[in-house]
Structure formats: C-alpha cells, structure tokens
Amino acid sequence: MYTLEIDTAQPYKVHIGTHLLEQVGELTRSTCGGDRAVIVTDTNVGPLYAVPVRVSLEDAGYTVDVFTFDAGEEHKRADTFLAILEFMATHEFTRSDCVIALGGGVVGDVAGFAAATYMRGCNFVQVPTSLLAMVDSSVGGKTAIDLEAGKNLAGAFWQPKVVIADVGCLATLDPAQFADGCGEVIKHAVIADAELFEELERTPLTLDLLMHDVSRVELLVARNIDIKRAVVVSDEREASARKLLNFGHSIGHAVEACENYRLGHGTCVAIGMVAIARAAVDYGACDASISGRIERLCRAHGLSTASTCSADDAFAAALHDKKRSGDTIDLVIPRAIGSCSIATTDLATFKTMIEVGLAPERQ
Numbered sequence: 335m336y337t338l339e340i341d342t343a344q345p346y347k348v349h350i351g352t353h354l355l356e357q358v359g360e361l362t363r364s365t366c367g368g369d370r371a372v373i374v375t376d377t378n379v380g381p382l383y384a385v386p387v388r389v390s391l392e393d394a395g396y397t398v399d400v401f402t403f404d405a406g407e408e409h410k411r412a413d414t415f416l417a418i419l420e421f422m423a424t425h426e427f428t429r430s431d432c433v434i435a436l437g438g439g440v441v442g443d444v445a446g447f448a449a450a451t452y453m454r455g456c457n458f459v460q461v462p463t464s465l466l467a468m469v470d471s472s473v474g475g476k477t478a479i480d481l482e483a484g485k486n487l488a489g490a491f492w493q494p495k496v497v498i499a500d501v502g503c504l505a506t507l508d509p510a511q512f513a514d515g516c517g518e519v520i521k522h523a524v525i526a527d528a529e530l531f532e533e534l535e536r537t538p539l540t541l542d543l544l545m546h547d548v549s550r551v552e553l554l555v556a557r558n559i560d561i562k563r564a565v566v567v568s569d570e571r572e573a574s575a576r577k578l579l580n581f582g583h584s585i586g587h588a589v590e591a592c593e594n595y596r597l598g599h600g601t602c603v604a605i606g607m608v609a610i611a612r613a614a615v616d617y618g619a620c621d622a623s624i625s626g627r628i629e630r631l632c633r634a635h636g637l638s639t640a641s642t643c644s645a646d647d648a649f650a651a652a653l654h655d656k657k658r659s660g661d662t663i664d665l666v667i668p669r670a671i672g673s674c675s676i677a678t679t680d681l682a683t684f685k686t687m688i689e690v691g692l693a694p695e696r697q
Contacts, residue, residue, distance in 0.1 A: 336556040340473065340563050342570050344493050348473060348563075350556045352548060354500035355386045358461055359394030362432055365495040366457040370431040371396040374418060374445035376405040379437040379463050382506055387436055387461065396432070399425050403444075407480070407595040410440045412488070415479050418448040429453040432495075438464035439471035439599060443489070446477030450492030460494040463503040465515025466600050469522070469558035472497050474566045474579075484654030485587045491571060499559075501552050504544055510598070512541040513636035517582075517600025519554070520631055521607060522561040525578045528672030530557060531631065538634045577676050580657060581666035582607030585688060588651035592643035604637040609691025611668050616690050619667050619677075627671060645689040652688070653681075 335351030349361065362371065371391050375384055380402045391398045401421050403414050422433075433456060435445035442460055449458035462472040478489025504512065516539055523531035537543065544551045562579065569576035586606025590599065597605075611625035632639050641648075657664045663684050667677045679687070690696075 336552060338556065338559055338563055340493075341567050342475065342493055346494055346496055348497040348499065348559055350468070350499045350501065350552055350559065352500060352502040352552070354498050355383060355461070355503070356390050358387050358434065358459070358498055359390035359392070359396065361496050361498055362391060362396070362434065362459050363394040366432045366459065368428075368431045368457060369395075369397060370425075370427055371398050371434055372422060372425070372427065372432070373398065373400045373434045373436050374441060374448070375400065375402055375436040376409075376438075376441050377402060378405040379441065383436060383463060383503065387434065391434070405440070407440055407590075407599075410444050410478075410480050412479055412481075415444055415447055418445065419452055422448070422452050427452065427456070429456040432457040432459055434459045434461060435472075436461045436463065438462065438467045442467055442471050443476075443478050443486070446492055446494070447479055447489055450477050450490040455492065458492060458494045460497040462497070462499050464507060465504055465512055465555075466518055466598075467515075468499040468501070468504075468555050469515060470518040470562065472499065473559055473562050475570070484651065485590060486656065487654065499555060501544075501548060501555060504541075504551070507541065509541050509636065512544070514598035514600035516635040517598075517603040517607075517632070517637055519558055520628070520635065520637075521579075521581050521603060522558050524607065524628060524668055524671060525581050525666070525674045526561045526565070526672060527557070528670070530561075531627075531671045535627070535631055535634070538631075540635070574676075577657065577664055578666055578674055580664075581668070581674055582610060584652055584655050584657060584663060584665060584684075585609045585648060585691060587655060588648040588688075589641045589643050591651040592647045593641065597638070601637050604632040605639055605641050608632060608639040610665065610687065611691075612696055613687035613690040614667050617687070620669055624668055624671060628668070641692060643692065645685070645692050648688050648692060649685045652684070
C-alpha cells in the first residue's frame with residue numbers, strides 16, 4: 335500500500351492499494367470520528383461495493399445509511415444534490431457525522447458538495463472506484479454540480495478527511511471506462527512528468543496490465559496522485575499553478591457538453607489536449623512532434639482524439655468555462671512533454687484555436 339500526505343490547510347492522507355474497502359471503517363474512524371455515516375453511491379457502484387463498505391463502517395461503530403442515485407453525468411445536478419441534503423436532514427445527521435463518497439467522479443463531486451454545505455460543512459471521505467476518480471477528482475478538494483449552462487458551475491472547495499483508493503475496484507470497469515481514466519493520466523504526464531509519458535509510450539496503462547501486474551498499476555496511480563498533490567499543495571484555491579491541471583479541459587468540457595455527455599470526461603480531455611496541442615503548433619508555441627506524441631499516446635490508450643462537435647458549437651459552450659474572465663480565458667499550452675504554461679488568451683484567438691484544433695481534416 336502507498337500512502338501520500340496531502341499537505342493542504344487541512345492535511346489528509348491518500349491510501350492506494352488493494353483490499354482497502356474492508357478498511358474504510360477503520361480509516362474513517364481514525365480521521366473523522368462521529369457516530370453516523372451516509373454512503374453516497376450510484377446505481378452502478380452501489381450493487382458492487384456498498385455492502386462491504388457498509389459492513390466495514392458498522393464494524394467500526396457507525397450507524398450507516400445508504401443514499402443511491404441514478405448513475406451518469408446527467409444526474410450530477412441540483413436535484414440530486416438537494417436530495418442528498420434532505421436525506422441527511424431527515425435522518426438527523428450532524429456536522430460531526432460523515433459523508434462517504436463511494437463511486438466515480440460524479441459521485442465524488444456531488445457527495446462532496448453536499449458535505450461542504452450540509453450544516454456549513456461536515457466530514458467527508460472519498461472512496462473512488464474508477465481510474466479517473468482515483469488519479470484526479472478524488473484529490474484536491476474540488477466539489478461541484480453541473481448547471482444547464484455548463485459543467486461544474488456550482489460547487490465549493492472542500493477537502494476530504496481521507497481518500498481510500500482500492501485499485502482492486504478497477505477490475506470491474508469495462509475497457510472503455512478504464513481507458514477513459516487514462517485521459518487524466520496522460521494529462522499529468524504532459525504537464526509535469528516526461529519520464530512517466532515515456533513509460534506510458536513503452537507500456538500503456540490498460541485493463542490487461544491491471545490483470546497481469548496490479549502492483550504496477552498501484553504505482554502508476556500513486557505517481558499520478560503525487561503529481562496532483564504537488565500542484566494542489568502549491569495552489570490549493572486555483573489562483574495560479576493549479577490551473578495547469580486544466581490542460582485540455584477548456585475544449586474538453588465544451589466537447590462534453592456538445593456531445594450531450596455521451597463521451598466520458600477523460601475521453602473529452604484527450605480530445606481537448608490534442609486540439610490545443612495542434613493549435614499550439616500552428617501558433618508556434620510548441621513543436622509538431624509534441625502534438626503528434628500526445629495524439630499517438632491517447633490513441634494507444636484507446637482514447638478518441640476526434641469529435642463530431644463543430645468549432646462554433648464548441649466555442650459557444652466554452653464561453654461558460656470557469657477559467658474565462660471577461661474577454662479572455664486562461665489556456666494551458668504545451669511547450670514540451672512534461673512542461674506547460676498558462677496563457678491568458680483573448681476570446682477571438684481562442685475561437686481560432688478551437689477551429690484549428692477541431693478541424694475535420696486534422697482528425
């Protein structure tokens with residue numbers, strides 16, 4: 335098992351290993367205390383893992399309730415968020431009790447937002463079960479729900495008390511779900527770790543690798559979390575350096591919306607990374623070999639790098655991006671593998687970059 339310390343204003347630990355679901359109760363007890371716990375999960379993950387997590391929590395002395403909502407990004411909305419709050423209030427939870435997010439990124443985001451706002455904040459534990467959630471969304475304290483206008487437009491920074499990543503859960507993902515998580519893995523390599531990028535070029539992170547070398551996958555998950563840890567600790571509230579974690583996201587989130595969330599988040603990030611890298615080449619910001627390597631690595635991990643979304647539709651959706659400020663938007667531009675920079679870009683230029691990056695003849 336790997337244990338990483340996230341040294342934010344309220345420090346916490348991330349545990350990565352196998353057979354950790356059985357330790358959720360013990361780890362929650364040691365970090366949160368309290369008498370009651372609510373497991374927030376969805377209709378995909380709950381039937382697989384809610385029972386062992388519930389048993390672990392009850393063995394640690396908790397009274398446990400389970401709140402389950404329909405799986406899918408389309409349910410990361412205000413009605414789900416409010417239903418969780420009403421459930422907790424009806425069951426007389428207090429601020430010393432615990433919210434356990436059991437699932438992927440959608441579950442973690444909406445459960446975390448509920449924990450951040452119930453009685454102005456209560457204890458929160460992340461138990462990510464998807465690759466994307468393990469390497470990205472479970473760490474860093476971002477919680478949110480989507481609005482009609484765009485993704486993650488209502489939320490709060492609320493750090494968990496502990497993150498428990500049981501890599502064994504990844505075995506129940508299908509190949510497409512596993513590949514989707516690799517979008518964030520590749521992103522971390524591009525922004526901060528050229529050596530990791532080269533390792534992924536030699537041996538892609540796949541479901542087959544998990545089946546044959548789970549210890550290798552544990553290490554890769556830990557390395558990705560460590561990259562995010564370093565960025566988050568340096569800029570917990572996303573004032574500067576943390577924006578680097580948004581590489582591929584401005585266009586990626588727009589593609590997600592245009593595709594009506596038919597594509598996974600990691601896949602859309604891959605499309606966004608390739609698009610912004612292509613545009614960066616045209617603007618002389620990076621060498622063509624960089625965009626080519628990013629595109630090939632995404633494809634080697636089973637990720638699409640093309641979208642049916644038009645540049646006009648993508649730009650319209652991107653105008654709701656949180657990184658926009660007036661007539662400019664902060665974009666993450668690749669300079670080399672392992673090195674990116676933040677460029678404040680006027681919206682007219684950004685529109686041209688989307689046109690270049692998503693041009694059908696380049697896909």
